[in-house]
Amino acid sequence: MNxxxxxxxxxxxxxxxxxxxxxxAINFFDWSNTALWTFVRWxxxxxxxxxxxxxxxxxxxxxxxxxMRQYDxxxxxxxxxxxxxxxxxxxxxxxx
Numbered sequence: 526m527n528x529x530x531x532x533x534x535x536x537x538x539x540x541x542x543x544x545x546x547x548x549x550a551i552n553f554f555d556w557s558n559t560a561l562w563t564f565v566r567w568x569x570x571x572x573x574x575x576x577x578x579x580x581x582x583x584x585x586x587x588x589x590x591x592x593m594r595q596y597d598x599x600x601x602x603x604x605x606x607x608x609x610x611x612x613x614x615x616x617x618x619x620x621x
Contacts, residue, residue, distance in 0.1 A: 535584040542577030546570045 548554065549570035556562045 539552070539577055539581045539584060542573050542580060544548065546574035546577060549573060 546571075549566050550560075553568060556566050
């Protein structure tokens with residue numbers, strides 16, 4: 526996948542999660558104002574907000590979650606998916 530698409534999708538998802546946190550906090554969905562539903566609404570707002578900030582941190586660090594990172598001999602990493610590189614070839618260290 527193109528690096529620009531990954532960055533765009535990552536930033537878009539940060540806005541989605543933080544937006545959901547704000548919508549939950551302002552009761553946009555007009556949930557009942559009983560004590561239980563108010564607690565649930567704020568709980569979801571905190572969870573969405575925390576996860577949105579976590580995704581923002583990972584986006585700034587450049588760590589996308591499209592597979593597992595694997596370091597090569599030059600300490601440069603590339604993304605793999607469960608033992609296979611992006612071009613679907615099995616990595617040498619996984620053969621052993």
